[in-house]
Amino acid sequence: METKSVIGTQNKKGQVYTDARVMMNEAPRTDAFFTGSEVIKEAVRRASVDVMIAYPITPQSEAAALIGELFAEGYIGDYFRGESEFAVMGQCAGAAFGGARVFTTTAGPGTMRAMENFPMWAGARLPIQVIVTCRGLNSPLSIQPDTLEISYLIQTGMLVWHAETAQDFYDWILKGYMVSEEPDVHLPLALCCDGFFVTHTKDTVMLTPTDMCLPPYDPYRSPVPCMDMECPPVRMMRDPFVMKSNYISYATHASWQQEVWAAVERSRKHTIAWLDGLIETENGDADILLVASGTAVSQGREAIRLLEEDGIRVGLVKIKTIRPWPGEEIREATKNAKHIIVPEFNVTGWLAREIKASIPDTDRLVAAPHVFGGMTMPPEIIVSEIKNALGIRTEVLAGRG
Amino acid sequence: MSKERIKIAPEFFDIMPPEYQDLVTKATYGNEQRGWKDIGTSKELIEEHSLCAGCPESMAFRYILASLPNPEDTVMVGSTGCTSLVFPHVAIHNIHSLFGNQNAVASGLKRALMVRFPGRVKDVVVLAGDGATVDIGLDMTMQAWFRQEKFTTICFDNELYANTGGQESGLMQKGFVAKMAPVGKGFEKVRLPEIAREAGCHYIVNCTVSKPSLIEKVVKNAIYVARELGPTYLQLYTPCILEIGKNSMEGLQEMRDAEKPTERFAYKEYISEPAKQLLAEMAAKDKEKKAAAKQLASQGA
Numbered sequence: 001m002e003t004k005s006v007i008g009t010q011n012k013k014g015q016v017y018t019d020a021r022v023m024m025n026e027a028p029r030t031d032a033f034f035t036g037s038e039v040i041k042e043a044v045r046r047a048s049v050d051v052m053i054a055y056p057i058t059p060q061s062e063a064a065a066l067i068g069e070l071f072a073e074g075y076i077g078d079y080f081r082g083e084s085e086f087a088v089m090g091q092c093a094g095a096a097f098g099g100a101r102v103f104t105t106t107a108g109p110g111t112m113r114a115m116e117n118f119p120m121w122a123g124a125r126l127p128i129q130v131i132v133t134c135r136g137l138n139s140p141l142s143i144q145p146d147t148l149e150i151s152y153l154i155q156t157g158m159l160v161w162h163a164e165t166a167q168d169f170y171d172w173i174l175k176g177y178m179v180s181e182e183p184d185v186h187l188p189l190a191l192c193c194d195g196f197f198v199t200h201t202k203d204t205v206m207l208t209p210t211d212m213c214l215p216p217y218d219p220y221r222s223p224v225p226c227m228d229m230e231c232p233p234v235r236m237m238r239d240p241f242v243m244k245s246n247y248i249s250y251a252t253h254a255s256w257q258q259e260v261w262a263a264v265e266r267s268r269k270h271t272i273a274w275l276d277g278l279i280e281t282e283n284g285d286a287d288i289l290l291v292a293s294g295t296a297v298s299q300g301r302e303a304i305r306l307l308e309e310d311g312i313r314v315g316l317v318k319i320k321t322i323r324p325w326p327g328e329e330i331r332e333a334t335k336n337a338k339h340i341i342v343p344e345f346n347v348t349g350w351l352a353r354e355i356k357a358s359i360p361d362t363d364r365l366v367a368a369p370h371v372f373g374g375m376t377m378p379p380e381i382i383v384s385e386i387k388n389a390l391g392i393r394t395e396v397l398a399g400r401g
Numbered sequence: 402m403s404k405e406r407i408k409i410a411p412e413f414f415d416i417m418p419p420e421y422q423d424l425v426t427k428a429t430y431g432n433e434q435r436g437w438k439d440i441g442t443s444k445e446l447i448e449e450h451s452l453c454a455g456c457p458e459s460m461a462f463r464y465i466l467a468s469l470p471n472p473e474d475t476v477m478v479g480s481t482g483c484t485s486l487v488f489p490h491v492a493i494h495n496i497h498s499l500f501g502n503q504n505a506v507a508s509g510l511k512r513a514l515m516v517r518f519p520g521r522v523k524d525v526v527v528l529a530g531d532g533a534t535v536d537i538g539l540d541m542t543m544q545a546w547f548r549q550e551k552f553t554t555i556c557f558d559n560e561l562y563a564n565t566g567g568q569e570s571g572l573m574q575k576g577f578v579a580k581m582a583p584v585g586k587g588f589e590k591v592r593l594p595e596i597a598r599e600a601g602c603h604y605i606v607n608c609t610v611s612k613p614s615l616i617e618k619v620v621k622n623a624i625y626v627a628r629e630l631g632p633t634y635l636q637l638y639t640p641c642i643l644e645i646g647k648n649s650m651e652g653l654q655e656m657r658d659a660e661k662p663t664e665r666f667a668y669k670e671y672i673s674e675p676a677k678q679l680l681a682e683m684a685a686k687d688k689e690k691k692a693a694a695k696q697l698a699s700q701g702a
């Protein structure tokens with residue numbers, strides 16, 4: 001069979017298909033001052049996406065509409081507005097079954113509306129990327145930032161990453177495809193960020209050249225056959241229908257699920273290489289560590305600066321991926337910490353629960369502050385939580401979660 | 402797909418399962434004239450099935466699969482229900498995803514195939530039960546039609562939820578006593594063929610699967626029209642003999658009874674003007690081709 005590399009050739013927009021490592025790690029970068037939504041557009045412009053399916057829900061509507069502009073400009077194979085998030089995720093599945101690189105975005109109630117699809121995506125080994133711009137879940141209705149939906153996504157078998165900044169977002173959209181399309185992974189990725197804080201604020205982002213794009217998705221580099229009637233065997237469903245009431249059927253289903261989670265584990269090595277580790281630490285030897293994901297990390301950085309002024313030294317652990325879960329990394333990073341503070345933008349404290357399940361001496365962990373329903377997380381409330389843990393009296397702050 | 406792709410390396414031919422050898426040597430992929438008459442003389446694209454003995458769905462599957470004009474480039478989308486137990490035995494790529502989202506999956510699939518294979522025909526055919534098509538999946542069924550997605554939707558209408566044990570469905574007749582309709586269904590059978598027409602389908606047929614030649618005709622028409630113009634819809638009566646208390650041998654008679662002129666499944670079709678034109682053009686071309694072949698044959702003789 002003839003094999004030819006597309007690297008170095010041009011797509012119809014004149015972009016050069018570039019080795020992803022060269023494009024992401026070596027190519028010159030230029031700065032731009034963009035909103036998170038514009039950053040999503042710029043990443044997708046360079047991602048060689050075949051199909052994008054959109055549905056409006058704040059705070060992702062702008063990004064989803066901007067990608068429509070990319071389609072109109074000819075950067076995307078096909079694009080349309082579906083009728084609901086449930087339908088959109090089914091449409092994404094169909095496109096991915098047919099061998100396309102697929103992109104979509106959703107948030108909050110949309111994530112929940114679509115939920116039945118996510119374990120199906122993982123089980124069918126569809127490397128779809130969905131951007132989740134987290135927002136509150138009903139009821140009452142809220143459009144404000146809140147990360148509760150991530151706690152549902154992490155049980156689906158999808159890869160789940162949590163971006164802190166627009167720069168993370170830009171890089172991880174592109175790198176995300178490289179990880180989730182690896183044949184030994186081949187899983188969907190939920191790339192999450194905190195709605196508004198990332199999507200609607202402007203930030204300086206270093207972009208790769210516009211005339212470079214990722215190599216296209218190769219649907220035949222896959223652990224499961226592409227449903228396009230181009231590859232044998234022809235008597236084949238993508239996910240075997242094993243719904244019979246007998247032991248063999250149960251065992252098949254059980255091993256299929258185990259394989260999905262084994263693939264999540266196998267994504268670890270690729271993710272570590274692409275994201276430079278699943279966590280990032282600063283002043284890791286401090287007695288007090290702030291462990292967080294998403295924009296709680298940014299608020300934590302500010303709190304650390306304030307505490308420094310008081311002579312209190314605090315270290316930081318930024319968690320980049322929730323699935324795969326960096327349990328060992330967190331255990332190692334926190335092994336000497338006397339106090340572990342976990343601030344979160346949700347009411348249940350799912351991140352603290354995950355961390356508690358991974359470390360010894362969990363009474364070191366303070367699952368606070370928690371803000372939700374759209375409340376912001378001023379660094380002062382993190383400071384006061386830390387001082388509290390140290391037995392230092394502080395004045396009570398209004399707006400504390 | 403060309404047949405080349407599924408050719409077995411000669412060294413390995415004898416160790417391949419006979420079933421697969423037959424698929425490569427005796428199936429009708431690539432034969433433009435394939436149809437219901439091949440049943441019994443060639444390798445069928447459906448091997449076995451795990452439906453109840455005598456279930457008319459099994460006949461429907463055989464007729465439809467024998468009639469696909471382009472099986473080597475057709476992908477099917479199913480849904481949860483009795484049909485999903487058959488799909489693993491079908492020798493063309495097929496997708497089971499969730500219960501009710503079949504027309505959403507097919508929309509994404511068809512578009513992906515159009516992006517990936519420009520200029521080539523890749524047919525997409527949905528085949529799902531009435532619960533999947535009309536109840537849980539109705540919004541996606543209709544929205545795909547509104548959007549003029551270019552694929553065929555086939556509904557196996559057995560007028561109930563068979564796979565879960567015979568519950569009321571939207572396509573059940575009014576007054577029928579079933580599980581979850583303990584005092585009889587309270588509203589009329591949903592008129593999906595009419596809804597399909599209003600929603601933009603170009604070719605719609607409502608009938609039973611008692612006659613294989615008829616199924617061949619309507620399946621081919623539905624697929625040709627979907628390919629060129631937009632959505633098409635077939636609603637086929639495949640009675641659930643188990644739940645209506647019939648024996649294995651009684652399915653065919655049940656369908657014949659239901660297709661009498663005043664009955665629910667009396668043959669009914671709707672063809673849009675562009676679809677009529679397309680089918681007429683195709684028929685004319687076909688006639689020309691046959692005439693030319695005949696002339697050639699007579700010259701040769």
Ligand SMILES: Cc1ncc(C[n+]2csc(CCOP(=O)(O)OP(=O)(O)O)c2C)c(N)n1
Pocket residue numbers: 481482483484500529530531532533534557559561562563564565570
């Ligand atoms: C979300 C969801 N709801 C309900 C079910 C249960 N369920 C499976 S098959 C089925 C009935 C299928 O009925 P129909 O589409 O008419 O197909 P039939 O079995 O009659 O051929 C139902 C309700 C399911 N699998 N998923």
Ligand code: SF4
Pocket residue numbers: 451452453456457458483559563564640641642643644
């Ligand atoms: S339950 Fe009904 S529809 Fe399902 S296989 Fe049996 S007879 Fe056919």
Ligand SMILES: [Mg+2]
Pocket residue numbers: 530531532557558559560561562563570
């Ligand atoms: Mg039914």
